[in-house]
């Protein structure tokens with residue numbers, strides 16, 4: 001089976017002009033909103049599937065996974081047989097996620113092994129490879145719009161002693177809550193210069209230029225809503241406008257309000273999530289002292305291990 005094939009472009013009847021995500025389309029928004037909220041799951045178990053093996057599931061199960069993912073832009077799974085990176089990649093491929101995003105810390109297969117890496121000069125500069133908490137974000141918020149991350153998969157291969165809890169929040173629900181509160185927040189966050197990420201440098205070399213872009217945009221390929229966001233205080237320059245600040249405060253308030261739309265999740269071995277790049281965070285990770293010592297020695301056979309893959313494609317029922 002292949003890895004990097006080019007996805008056939010899909011033609012959509014829902015073009016940008018009549019998108020419910022444009023403020024002028026109030027009736028389209030009202031219809032879409034009503035359907036979204038009516039179908040939204042009330043708990044994780046409603047959007048969780050059990051699978052024997054990630055590279056061996058039937059057409060009916062594929063349909064079930066894609067149908068469930070459409071409700072909240074995410075689906076959780078529990079798999080019986082422990083997958084390899086290859087079978088994780090195959091699983092994603094079978095769900096329409098063909099174009100993997102590589103990054104500095106990923107292997108040649110473009111799948112990252114997220115674990116503490118105190119032995120690696122490169123890895124230890126990135127928070128995901130530490131035991132620190134990760135604040136709310138969507139993946140690849142620092143990518144250019146040509147390389148928007150539209151989906152991710154995270155598979156738990158090993159758990160931590162404690163901590164490492166995740167929370168997930170559907171960006172479409174965030175859009176609804178913001179628009180219902182004040183449509184001007186949406187206008188503010190759709191500005192193409194609202195969020196600026198300074199360049200990334202490693203060993204004095206620029207490995208990513210400055211990135212300027214919107215928080216909310218409409219994906220030209222799928223006509224779906226895309227969200228770029230990070231709650232990090234450092235390394236993000238927000239456009240100085242009252243309405244931008246109002247919208248950012250509202251996002252923080254919603255994410256920290258214990259919202260009924262937020263899914264709390266502590267992955268155990270064999271569990272994973274596949275999602276349309278929903279908002280997520282991670283609490284601090286705690287390991288036993290001897291596990292930390294092993295990892296400091298470069299012995300990476302202990303402690304929390306998450307395989308993570310990112311894609312330019314979205315999960316879609318239309319394929």
Ligand SMILES: [Fe+2]
Nearest residue numbers: 137138139280
């Ligand atoms: Fe992330």
